[in-house]
Amino acid sequence: MTALRQKMIAAMRQRGFAQRTHNTYLMVVTDLARYFHRPPDTLSTDDLQHFFNHLVQERGLSAASCRVYLHGVRFLYLHVLQWPSFDVPLTVPKKPQRIPELLTRDEVRRILAACQNSKHRMMLELCYGCGLRVTEVCHLRVSDITASATNAV
Numbered sequence: 001m002t003a004l005r006q007k008m009i010a011a012m013r014q015r016g017f018a019q020r021t022h023n024t025y026l027m028v029v030t031d032l033a034r035y036f037h038r039p040p041d042t043l044s045t046d047d048l049q050h051f052f053n054h055l056v057q058e059r060g061l062s063a064a065s066c067r068v069y070l071h072g073v074r075f076l077y078l079h080v081l082q083w084p085s086f087d088v089p090l091t092v093p094k095k096p097q098r099i100p101e102l103l104t105r106d107e108v109r110r111i112l113a114a115c116q117n118s119k120h121r122m123m124l125e126l127c128y129g130c131g132l133r134v135t136e137v138c139h140l141r142v143s144d145i146t147a148s149a150t151n152a153v
Contacts, residue, residue, distance in 0.1 A: 005026065007080050025072040070088075070090045
């Protein structure tokens with residue numbers, strides 16, 4: 001194990017990073033070193049910018065994956081190599097917006113009709129009719145419903 005790797009592991013342990021973060025950040029730094037065929041502590045900011053361009057353009061990594069790489073590399077240079085700043089801009093592709101598929105009235109009617117338990121059916125009706133999340137429905141109290149009914153009148 002190299003001295004740089006040991007120093008990075010020690011810095012992550014000191015900050016209480018999860019084991020998965022250790023593995024990910026070490027993989028990021030290993031990829032960086034492999035790409036340039038030299039230790040990361042010998043690279044310039046131009047080299048790092050070139051690496052990030054490679055991740056986006058040649059490897060086609062998603063925005064989220066590119067950010068993981070950015071955080072791992074930033075941690076190395078700021079907290080392990082003690083650079084005073086890390087000003088390597090990362091331009092990543094925008095996340096594609098996913099428009100949710102809406103249910104038709106007939107589909108909603110069939111879902112509600114398929115639910116035999118009246119308590120569960122009421123929970124589904126509340127979720128759908130009020131636009132609530134499952135956890136919001138699960139944490140409802142009777143007073144929440146009666147207070148809403150009173151205010152509606």
